[in-house]
Amino acid sequence: MVREVYTCFRKLSQIVNVIRASLVSGFIGGNLATLALLRHPSAAMGYIQYGLFGWRFISGQGLPQSHFHELFATPKYVSIDLLPTIGYLTYWDANYAKDVFYLALLGRVLSPKIVFEIGTLQGYTALLFALNTPRDTIIYTLDLPPDDLCSPSLPTTIIDDAHITAHAHSTEYLYRDHPAGTKVRQLYGDSAQFDFTPYHEKVDLFFIDGAHSYEYVRSDSLNALVCTRRGG
Ligand SMILES: C[S@@+](CC[C@H](N)C(=O)[O-])C[C@H]1O[C@@H](n2cnc3c(N)ncnc32)[C@H](O)[C@@H]1O
Incomplete structure (x- = not known):
């Protein structure tokens, strides 16, 4: 019983950690970084371009990929x-x-x-x-x-x-x-x-x-x- 409660607690804390990391570094951190680039338009363009490129790549958009x-x-x-x-x-x-x-x-x-x-x-x-x-x-x-x-x-x-x-x-x-x-x-x-x-x-x-x-x-x-x- 204690072991099951412990396993359940660990899973829950892992999920909370993933959500926290996504919010802090992904959403808030990413947008704050964009704000810091507002005074440097070409760097901001690079940031957006690489961000989009990376996202399209990992989300499997575009042509089908094969090894x-x-x-x-x-x-x-x-x-x-x-x-x-x-x-x-x-x-x-x-x-x-x-x-x-x-x-x-x-x-x-x-x-x-x-x-x-x-x-x-x-x-x-x-x-x-x-x-x-x-x-x-x-x-x-x-x-x-x-x-x-x-x-x-x-x-x-x-x-x-x-x-x-x-x-x-x-x-x-x-x-x-x-x-x-x-x-x-x-x-x-x-x-x-x-x-x-x-x-x-x-x-x-x-x-x-x-x-x-x-x-x-x-x-x-x-x-x-x-x-x-x-x-x-
Ligand atoms: C991405 S670079 C090529 C890089 C090269 N393959 C390498 O990695 O070492 C693109 C090249 O295409 C040439 N280019 C652009 N438009 C062209 C066209 N209409 N006909 C022939 N070459 C063109 C550019 O002058 C440039 O040198």
Whole structure:
């Protein structure tokens, strides 16, 4: 009897603790933190954006999620090559590290012969693919030309505009410093206007990482589908 009362009491106090923690740190703490950011609009935007992103992620909204090994036949042990001192692995946000990990894993597990990437920026992911694919793989990577002669033909987001400005005039790609970078072929053009015909049904792994507006993601996805070979 005493034991049952004790167990019941423990369960009750656990429930009370969860409610208290949710109220204090989640609801009150979260909102107080937002108030403190009122004088710093860009930090406040970041707070809201990451909060929403995290919530959508853990609440399972958006596209259905699957584990990598459920989609691709994956050996129990796989070695991947990473760039631990530059780029995304040095960001405080762990989401980027996860992206890098899975892109490298895709390269290793699928062993693609032809990779096509839309969105080079500094060439980080192009080099990542170069490091994690067979010796004879070719990585095509497409970006807007660095000379401002070609601007986006479809609507873009604020983040796209920031990326495009960051990319403008810079051709100091990371892959140029690495021997595996010889596998990379740089292409220039607006992905919505680019002539993808030579790549139709040739690509084993197509990575879309250009502009993020609905119009661009739709257009890039349709091009990716016609470029990807059967089984790619
Ligand atoms: C998210 S960054 C790519 C990051 C890169 N994949 C990496 O992780 O190393 C997006 C890139 O897409 C490029 N981009 C934006 N709009 C584009 C377009 N319409 N056509 C081609 N590239 C575009 C930007 O210039 C920018 O370099």
